[in-house]
């Protein structure tokens with residue numbers, strides 16, 4: 001399908017071809033799903049909400065519920081106040097959530113609806129039951145990307161709900177960033193194994209990976225509870241994973257409730273997981289249990305076993321900044337050579353970080369924010385690589401490049417199931433990534449090697 | 459548990475049970491605040507035009523809209539694959555303030571120079587009108603500059619449901635109609651409207667007609683080409699499948715060019731045969747009818763033995779269906795019946811009053827019919843009716859699986875041709891693959907039933 005892509009990179013002034021990002025509201029919706037009993041609400045046209053739900057469903061293979069203001073022509077002229085008020089009334093009467101998290105869309109942003117005012121008025125007019133909560137976040141799609149939307153939702157939730165009672169508790173806040181439910185589960189396991197009391201926010205485990213029970217629950221069991229959200233203001237520290245996704249929320253909490261923020265990279269790969277475990281160790285003033293040490297040891301062991309196959313293999317990556325930074329670091333750590341790293345999300349900081357990480361191994365690394373898959377494709381046509389990593393859309397590039405080994409990584413993954421079940425964070429996640437990388441290389445050899453070259457033992 | 463799920467207030471009249479009398483309300487906007495399964499006007503126009511493979515499709519707006527519609531429909535093209543790329547102007551804050559016309563202009567010129575498409579469609583999303591962009595003017599200017607047709611598709615999301623978008627798409631496509639040479643088109647010639655070539659279905663259907671001796675001038679829009687659209691007014695008859703999306707274009711072709719149209723369906727044996735006969739009858743040539751009968755006979759004979767096998771295994775199973783358009787619902791009810799299955803719940807996102815009348819007629823007594831439904835309602839009826847199979851789209855799939863019910867995708871994301879005679883066999887296979895999976899025996903509801911055969915199982919539901 002991408003056979004028509006030429007290798008000559010043309011100057012493009014104005015457009016996006018095969019994007020490596022999407023719009024803010026979907027991130028806000030995902031984050032809001034990580035709150036227990038929360039109904040995400042999309043303040044805009046019906047389509048936005050349907051798209052975000054469908055896309056999340058395709059990725060998580062789970063029912064995703066959210067409501068919409070169902071904008072009409074009238075709303076686009078007179079504003080969405082009436083729609084939102086009716087919507088809130090309906091949502092509480094019909095679906096009875098504990099909380100509604102409103103996010104905006106292109107349309108309501110351009111119209112300029114004053115959401116807090118509308119919420120306040122709805123509250124005054126009795127459209128919102130006394131014991132229920134409505135929060136909002138602004139997610140204009142013409143700024144940032146889906147990652148920004150996730151970050152905004154997290155920060156706004158804290159702004160609305162976290163309080164400090166004046167008494168600091170021996171609890172640490174963990175902000176996992178935009179990772180899979182399986183990853184959130186793994187982060188909790190690690191924190192538990194370290195012996196820490198923690199609050200994870202958001203937490204989509206047991207929301208978007210719920211078991212088959214035979215009945216349909218609009219609000220699954222998982223998610224950070226309202227009590228926890230409030231109590232986060234009393235924790236002694238926040239460990240925020242992934243600057244783009246979690247830093248804003250951590251800083252908001254620091255400002256609001258004086259909870260010191262420590263921002264680290266997403267714990268993907270060896271170094272970043274080390275940093276996470278270390279952050280937990282320092283925070284809890286505990287020593288790392290043997291169990292975790294052994295996990296790490298097994299990872300290092302596998303890297304050594306397979307190191308010859310990694311050596312200086314060139315990799316092209318695309319996806320979201322937080323993920324790419326940790327992944328690039330991991331690839332460098334196992335001896336591979338990131339050649340081009342592309343995100344659709346704007347931000348020069350990302351480019352600097354990638355250059356820093358690759359300074360020793362590949363000073364010529366191409367690091368691009370606010371770019372797209374089409375650019376990456378054209379670039380690798382001129383500079384062949386050994387491996388491609390990115391979301392599902394990468395498979396078209398891989399096919400066009402004669403079945404270039406390709407590993408699905410990031411969001412969205414629409415054509416595989418593993419990401420739902422197995423984490424990529426932590427040492428266990430890193431082991432899984434190594435398995436995928438070696439599988440990709442070895443499968444290629446098994447397919448392409450001539451009879452006399454086929455190796456039984458690799 | 460089902461007792462705890464209620465139909466949403468204000469929606470009672472959008473749910474109807476055969477045998478209960480009364481009417482079904484439809485064709486209204488979804489309630490603000492509802493978890494509707496519906497999409498928007500932009501989505502409607504985009505999915506309808508997208509299969510035109512040698513045209514450039516560019517989405518003018520912030521990035522999201524372009525991403526969610528990127529290659530989601532399994533419409534195949536036998537030639538160019540240009541339509542499977544995603545092009546967007548990716549509007550930024552700056553353009554929202556100062557306007558996006560310049561960016562659109564530059565994007566179009568760049569893309570047209572690079573890909574040399576036969577025509578370009580420009581989709582305006584929600585905010586384009588609001589930020590004051592005159593898309594029409596930009597299209598005209600680019601058209602002049604590049605010499606190809608650049609056609610605006612006016613379908614901002616808030617304009618309405620997919621239906622509104624279908625109309626905008628038809629209007630846009632119609633701009634090309636009548637600009638091509640029709641002198642080579644024979645007397646027995648048709649267009650297939652509303653056939654999107656999902657998994658190659660248009661190719662299968664086209665072959666039937668060609669075997670009959672009928673020329674298919676254009677499939678609109680499956681495996682579509684700009685030049686076919688230009689000359690499609692030269693065909694003598696339009697067969698409209700998927701009535702919802704293309705009736706408007708058929709009407710325009712009738713009004714302006716005197717090409718009559720008939721609604722047909724290619725889902726299921728009966729409907730496929732009926733469609734072939736309808737065309738033969740229209741041209742009034744007994745030889746055509748003879749050949750149609752031969753084809754029907756031959757094709758059905760080919761698949762009957764295997765179909766019988768499936769029927770034996772599927773007999774008595776109960777199905778629920780929730781699909782986009784009503785016409786598809788009719789065909790599915792019949793097709794399921796042909797497999798020995800019963801439809802106990804039927805619903806559509808966008809059916810009209812007329813559609814629902816027809817649906818009511820063909821359904822069995824007791825069948826529940828819903829318009830513009832939502833997950834809670836669907837779950838309620840699936841459990842109440844103890845359904846074995848759910849047929850729907852992407853948003854319904856995980857709900858069915860959570861309930862422990864088999865699922866068949868009958869929407870545009872599927873990859874298996876379900877149309878025509880062979881399609882019926884594929885459909886049976888799809889249904890059997892899911893319904894007969896041993897996993898449903900492990901579904902909690904079934905396990906409870908197995909332990910306690912007389913009683914219905916009851917679960918507490920926290921919804």
Ligand code: SF4
Pocket residue numbers: 023024025044047048049051104105106107141519520521522523524583584615
């Ligand atoms: S880009 Fe804007 S209009 Fe499109 S889906 Fe996202 S929020 Fe909705």
